[in-house]
Amino acid sequence: MEDRFPDVDPEEAEYVDYMLATGERPLSGGGGCLLMLIVLALGLTDFLAADEPRKDRLHGYVGGPYKVVAADFTGDKLIDVLLGYRGIGVLAVDQGDGRGQLTPLAINEFSDADRKLNPDDASWSVPHVHNISSADLDGDGLLDLLFAVGGASKLKPGRVVVAHNAGRGQFKRVLEFSTPSEAKGVRFVDMDRDGRLDVMYTARGSGYKDDLAIGRLYIRRGLGNWKFGPAIESLAGKSAYSIDTADLNNDGFPDVVIPNEHDTSVTYFLNPGKTIFSRAASLSSRQVRASPIPNKRSHAINDVRVADFDGDGNQDLVTANLGTSTISVFPGNGDGTFGKDTLLDAGKNGAFLGIGDFDRDGDVDFVITHWTEDFASVFLNIGDGRFAARRDYRTGSGNYGVDVADLNGDGHLDIVTANYRALSMSLLIGAGDGTFKPAITRSKGFRSFLGKLSPHNR
Secondary structure (H helix, E strand, C coil), rough: CCCCCCCHHHHHHHHHHHHHHHHHCCCCCCCCCHHHHHHHHHHHHHHHHCCCCCCCCEEEEEEEEEEEEEEEECCCCCCCCEEEEEEEEEEEEEEEEECCCEEEEEECCCCCCCCCCCHHHHHCCCCEEEEEEEECCCCCCCCCEEEECCCCCCCCCCCEEEEEEEEEEEEEEEEEECCCCHHHHHHECCCCCCCCEEEEEECCCCCCCCCCCCCEEEEEEEECCEEEEEEEEECCCCHHHHHEEECCCCCCCCCEEEEEECCCEEEEEECHHHHHHCCCCCCCCEEEEEECCCCCCCCCCCEEEECCCCCCCEEEEEEEEEECCEEEEECCCCCCCCCCCCCECCCCCCCEEEEEECCCCCCCCCEEEEECCEEEEEEEEEHHHHCCCEEEEECCCCCEEEEEEECCCCCCCCEEEEEEECCCEEECCCCCCCCCCCCCCCCCCEEEECCCEEECCC
């Protein structure tokens, strides 16, 4: 599909797509009406909405897998798959048998009708599950969830939900935090090394009219027994998205890294350590920027992952630059600073990243998905932080979320993708040498109508 309007920011395009799908009127003032006229005039609606699952109030709302986590959610020491949906408020669990077979186990709805904690909140809506983090919060041996959900539109508040794993793939919402802009990134992590998991999450801050101009990072101290302290709020750059954590300056404490989806930057925060919560003050941020590309408006950095790619003992960064279809690899210096990035060709609209050692050579490789395309791309590490040319593997279209794990128990890492536009999930079985077998793809779409869910396939 030809990119007929390369200068439209991906988030602006996504907002127009939302208006086209739901019938919501564009923003008055600002650039909303102008943007809509430009999109209609240039025929960009085909690009934005042709492969989108339809949302129709008369016939129900169709949702497809958007994010994916591969982990043991049932406590049987085998890898399962959890899918977070876009278009409907659903988390679905498929149980793994340890041999690469996945069987639908449970569907968890977090929908408009679920207002048990907020019966008077008419704006409560969960059209998208944006990001998911899992950890055993209460020590019962089962992985609990922290996930970010969108508001009724991009410009309304979002929510972050903490959910208890009740067994058999069922999750019970325990508490939630409201965000002043669309909720995006989430992470369980022990920031102060006190043995209790803390939570962190981002509010997007798109810069649109009536939205926050700058994104926010919120960190809450874990107090035990499903309780968390007040949030430390810090500025996190324009359109703060996902979150990764790692020790960037080798002081023994996890630091925080956030891509800026409306910018060419990654914003990161160095953890002050044991005093992080006693200070009760905003954290100071730093940024690295992807190298500019002539005639390209913005990299639109959609995702970031942290790992030691060059084997020097320091943590490096890899970013998915959706706006320019590139990847940036920033070498870490071990003191919280980074060198100039190396740009790689990601393939069109590279969106999200998964990391792991795919060829068992001791080096960290990665895979990237593609928001508008039907393939995922694998990059094998040559051994010094340089990467071989990408190798593409067919999946369903609109693959966005991705995770890496050994799903068939052969000791080799496999790849699972959430294919939103195709309403499907794909499993790529790894051979252990950096190659993967053709994808096993299964339909995973749902239609929500009058409070009832039913399978919906292409």
